[in-house]
Amino acid sequence: MEKEALTRLHHGRVLSMDGPLAVTEDEVWVRGTRICYVGPLPETLPAFDREIDLGGNLLMPGFKNAHAHSAMTFCRSLADDMPLQPWLFDHIFPLEAKLTPERVCAFTRLAILEYLAGGVTAAFDMYYHRPEGAACAAQQGFRYVLCGMSGTPEQVEGEYTELNALHPLVSLIPGFHAEYTTSVEEMRVVSELVHRHRAPFFTHISETEREQAECLARHGMTPTELFDSLGLFDYGGGGYHCCHLSDHDMQIFRDQGLFVVSCPASNAKLASGIAPLRRYADAGIRLALGTDGPSSNNALDMFREMYLAAVLQKLLCHDAAALDAETVLRAATVGSARAMGLRDCDVIAVGKQADLIVIDLDRPSMRPIVNIPQNLVYSGGRDCVKLTMIAGRVLYEDGEFHLPDSPERIYAEAQRELQAMLGR
Amino acid sequence: MEKEALTRLHHGRVLSMDGPLAVTEDEVWVRGTRICYVGPLPETLPAFDREIDLGGNLLMPGFKNAHAHSAMTFCRSLADDMPLQPWLFDHIFPLEAKLTPERVCAFTRLAILEYLAGGVTAAFDMYYHRPEGAACAAQQGFRYVLCGMSGTPEQVEGEYTELNALHPLVSLIPGFHAEYTTSVEEMRVVSELVHRHRAPFFTHISETEREQAECLARHGMTPTELFDSLGLFDYGGGGYHCCHLSDHDMQIFRDQGLFVVSCPASNAKLASGIAPLRRYADAGIRLALGTDGPSSNNALDMFREMYLAAVLQKLLCHDAAALDAETVLRAATVGSARAMGLRDCDVIAVGKQADLIVIDLDRPSMRPIVNIPQNLVYSGGRDCVKLTMIAGRVLYEDGEFHLPDSPERIYAEAQRELQAMLGR
Numbered sequence: 001m002e003k004e005a006l007t008r009l010h011h012g013r014v015l016s017m018d019g020p021l022a023v024t025e026d027e028v029w030v031r032g033t034r035i036c037y038v039g040p041l042p043e044t045l046p047a048f049d050r051e052i053d054l055g056g057n058l059l060m061p062g063f064k065n066a067h068a069h070s071a072m073t074f075c076r077s078l079a080d081d082m083p084l085q086p087w088l089f090d091h092i093f094p095l096e097a098k099l100t101p102e103r104v105c106a107f108t109r110l111a112i113l114e115y116l117a118g119g120v121t122a123a124f125d126m127y128y129h130r131p132e133g134a135a136c137a138a139q140q141g142f143r144y145v146l147c148g149m150s151g152t153p154e155q156v157e158g159e160y161t162e163l164n165a166l167h168p169l170v171s172l173i174p175g176f177h178a179e180y181t182t183s184v185e186e187m188r189v190v191s192e193l194v195h196r197h198r199a200p201f202f203t204h205i206s207e208t209e210r211e212q213a214e215c216l217a218r219h220g221m222t223p224t225e226l227f228d229s230l231g232l233f234d235y236g237g238g239g240y241h242c243c244h245l246s247d248h249d250m251q252i253f254r255d256q257g258l259f260v261v262s263c264p265a266s267n268a269k270l271a272s273g274i275a276p277l278r279r280y281a282d283a284g285i286r287l288a289l290g291t292d293g294p295s296s297n298n299a300l301d302m303f304r305e306m307y308l309a310a311v312l313q314k315l316l317c318h319d320a321a322a323l324d325a326e327t328v329l330r331a332a333t334v335g336s337a338r339a340m341g342l343r344d345c346d347v348i349a350v351g352k353q354a355d356l357i358v359i360d361l362d363r364p365s366m367r368p369i370v371n372i373p374q375n376l377v378y379s380g381g382r383d384c385v386k387l388t389m390i391a392g393r394v395l396y397e398d399g400e401f402h403l404p405d406s407p408e409r410i411y412a413e414a415q416r417e418l419q420a421m422l423g424r
Numbered sequence: 425m426e427k428e429a430l431t432r433l434h435h436g437r438v439l440s441m442d443g444p445l446a447v448t449e450d451e452v453w454v455r456g457t458r459i460c461y462v463g464p465l466p467e468t469l470p471a472f473d474r475e476i477d478l479g480g481n482l483l484m485p486g487f488k489n490a491h492a493h494s495a496m497t498f499c500r501s502l503a504d505d506m507p508l509q510p511w512l513f514d515h516i517f518p519l520e521a522k523l524t525p526e527r528v529c530a531f532t533r534l535a536i537l538e539y540l541a542g543g544v545t546a547a548f549d550m551y552y553h554r555p556e557g558a559a560c561a562a563q564q565g566f567r568y569v570l571c572g573m574s575g576t577p578e579q580v581e582g583e584y585t586e587l588n589a590l591h592p593l594v595s596l597i598p599g600f601h602a603e604y605t606t607s608v609e610e611m612r613v614v615s616e617l618v619h620r621h622r623a624p625f626f627t628h629i630s631e632t633e634r635e636q637a638e639c640l641a642r643h644g645m646t647p648t649e650l651f652d653s654l655g656l657f658d659y660g661g662g663g664y665h666c667c668h669l670s671d672h673d674m675q676i677f678r679d680q681g682l683f684v685v686s687c688p689a690s691n692a693k694l695a696s697g698i699a700p701l702r703r704y705a706d707a708g709i710r711l712a713l714g715t716d717g718p719s720s721n722n723a724l725d726m727f728r729e730m731y732l733a734a735v736l737q738k739l740l741c742h743d744a745a746a747l748d749a750e751t752v753l754r755a756a757t758v759g760s761a762r763a764m765g766l767r768d769c770d771v772i773a774v775g776k777q778a779d780l781i782v783i784d785l786d787r788p789s790m791r792p793i794v795n796i797p798q799n800l801v802y803s804g805g806r807d808c809v810k811l812t813m814i815a816g817r818v819l820y821e822d823g824e825f826h827l828p829d830s831p832e833r834i835y836a837e838a839q840r841e842l843q844a845m846l847g848r
Contacts, residue, residue: 073791073792074792076789076791076792076794076799076802076803077794077795077796077798077799077802077803078794078795080748080749080795080798080802081734081744081745081746081747081748081749082744082745083743083744083745084744087744110788110791110792111788113788114788114789117787117788117789117807265735268735268736268738268739269734269735269738269744269802270738270744271738271739271741271742271743271744271746273739274739294803297802297803298789298798298799298802298803299789299802299803299805300789301789301803301805304731307728310505310693311689311692311693312692312739314692314693314694314695315692315695315697315698315736317695318695319507319695320505320506320507320508320511320693320694320695321505321506321507322695323505324504324505325504325505362831362832362835363541364534364535364537364538364541364831365500365538365541365722365723365724365725365806367497367500367534367835367838367839368497368498368500368534368835368838368839368842369839370500370501370502370842371501371502371504372501374501374504374722375500375501375722378500378501378504378693378721378722378723379500379501379718379721379722379723379725381723381725381805381806381807382789382805382806382807383541383805383806383807399823407786407788408786411786411791411792414791414792415791415792415793418792418794
């Protein structure tokens with residue numbers, strides 16, 4: 001067996017996110033896909049295959065996007081500034097009917113460029129053509145956690161088994177789109193799978209007031225209560241959006257250890273509301289952050305989500321102290337990783353996957369250096385991402401992508417497929 | 425007299441912001457500080473001193489930051505996530521007491537790096553040590569419009585005359601900080617100057633509910649009514665923030681042609697509220713956008729302001745159609761320029777100042793290309809800024825600054841002065 005490459009990241013600052021927030025000057029070494037050393041410069045050094053001089057910049061765990069429909073890059077700027085219903089029914093759905101596996105791959109490749117350039121090392125993706133989308137992500141070297149399944153008990157079992165065995169970078173967590181698009185019979189099929197595999201479960205939950213109200217009218221229960229009554233949360237999981245949880249919903253979330261995956265940018269742009277994250281955090285509910293799809297955001301930018309999560313909460317609570325930078329930074333990294341079942345991608349520590357990013361502290365908005373976590377949340381941005389590494393492989397560095405295809409080719413392909421779908 | 429250099433910008437897309445929004449493939453030529461040609465490729469070409477191949481990227485007017493305390497870069501990440509009163513009185517004011525002209529210059533130079541890297545070509549700045557701050561900005565080649573004055577009638581007259589004659593890149597518009605920090609006697613001094621020079625007037629107005637209520641209690645009038653009663657708006661102007669204007673205030677704004685300079689990021693982070701920009705626009709009030717100081721934002725990023733202006737309005741109005749991309753893009757460019765009295769820096773047209781930026785359309789978030797203005801507002805960011813030109817001079821290009829001092833020196837100086845102020 002070939003010896004795995006040994007990479008040294010040194011001469012920088014390290015924000016491990018492991019334990020209390022602290023910036024150290026540790027060395028971080030990576031062997032193959034995993035971190036093998038974190039600590040001070042030792043007396044003697046091994047022979048490294050690559051040494052990355054961080055030049056005083058910041059090494060930290062990559063951001064994890066805990067809710068996305070990545071391939072919806074094709075909808076970017078296609079239908080903004082309009083109410084939800086015409087947006088969905090007149091614009092998004094008719095185009096989605098024209099998606100093919102090849103098109104999903106083309107648009108997913110575009111999304112992955114954006115993830116890498118923005119320091120995002122994994123996405124929790126719910127969309128069509130899952131096997132092809134996942135294979136495409138893995139081929140780029142990107143970490144992909146899928147959510148969603150449909151069909152007979154045999155079909156969902158097959159998809160669960162197949163996608164969890166597809167590639168080390170790919171996994172699938174049981175889920176379906178939402179209460180309002182799924183029959184109780186279909187929900188039971190997923191619940192049976194959840195129980196067979198003792199697996200967590202995720203879905204859209206209480207994104208809008210209307211969703212909450214209509215579910216109550218239909219089932220006499222909120223979406224959270226309904227899913228809980230079906231045993232879907234017996235092995236954990238959580239909900240995407242969760243702008244409008246009831247007090248009892250919150251109790252279920254806390255008692256079952258569920259994650260609220262908040263998508264503040266999408267919720268704002270679609271006027272869905274502001275998820276009360278301060279209340280959720282105070283109630284002991286675990287928080288993660290996601291971008292939602294580029295159709296409603298329109299970026300796949302976790303810096304934007306962190307900023308919005310913090311400041312929208314201040315507006316909602318009429319309190320400038322509501323939800324601090326540390327809470328949202330943890331949600332965007334550790335919280336999202338754990339929601340996605342990526343327990344070995346959450347922090348910088350020996351044995352963890354090397355899903356790492358380097359933040360350029362020589363960008364104007366990162367100066368002066370007083371409190372780096374607050375700089376990240378309140379003045380950081382995609383322009384500060386200098387390097388993105390997934391499973392020990394550098395996929396983005398100083399504006400250049402290291403991928404099978406060139407960005408030019410990916411841009412051209414996405415543009416061509418979109419024009420074809422639009423009939424232009 | 426030396427012949428002025430002729431620069432050709434070609435092979436790109438042009439969003440002139442002149443008239444209805446349209447992207448053309450025009451050539452744009454600059455002679456000296458001004459645009460001298462906009463149009464198709466002519467039969468014969470003159471000899472150019474420089475040719476900038478835009479490579480298909482977008483040329484547009486630079487963003488204008490219509491409200492800032494630029495030198496407050498020293499407060500970035502120094503005191504986040506706390507209520508307004510302790511933030512101001514325990515953290516900001518004690519440090520500001522230690523400011524010197526040299527320190528204001530050091531922190532302003534840092535702000536200018538951020539402006540240039542973010543495509544901002546001018547700032548409307550209100551802060552201490554105005555003559556030194558303005559001279560420093562001009563020395564960097566940055567366009568600076570100052571606001572504020574204090575002292576006897578002779579002193580304010582002297583400052584107005586001196587700063588408006590200081591440098592072609594510098595101007596001063598009469599103003600003072602706010603109603604709650606200014607005596608009526610001091611306001612009268614400024615009003616007399618406004619009338620002597622037929623000049624517009626700007627100040628902080630109705631940023632918080634408390635400000636509005638306390639002014640009513642003190643004067644029996646809102647800030648807008650008070651300023652109007654003193655004749656301060658007789659030659660136009662406007663207010664910074666304006667989160668809480670009354671209906672009568674709005675009438676005054678519309679009738680006097682005043683600008684609302686909205687600062688959505690700062691208003692959100694300090695929990696001041698959301699300015700009802702949809703209502704203002706519907707009432708025919710002119711809109712501009714600003715960042716406020718990096719103490720409360722914490723970035724000097726007009727992309728963030730545009731995004732927030734649009735999506736916060738959707739939240740406030742419970743309507744995803746509220747305030748579209750075009751409205752906020754106009755506010756951040758043309759509206760802000762006109763609020764700042766920069767009538768010849770607003771659009772791309774012959775005779776206008778060459779305050780231009782190039783947006784890199786080969787960044788993932790700018791693809792696919794379907795609607796470029798919507799891309800700018802909803803998925804654009806500082807990472808998409810490829811070039812920034814002010815008065816015909818390229819000050820930022822492909823990540824490099826062309827300034828008297830290196831960024832390394834500016835970062836080190838700002839850090840050193842801040843540490844000294846903090847006694848560390």
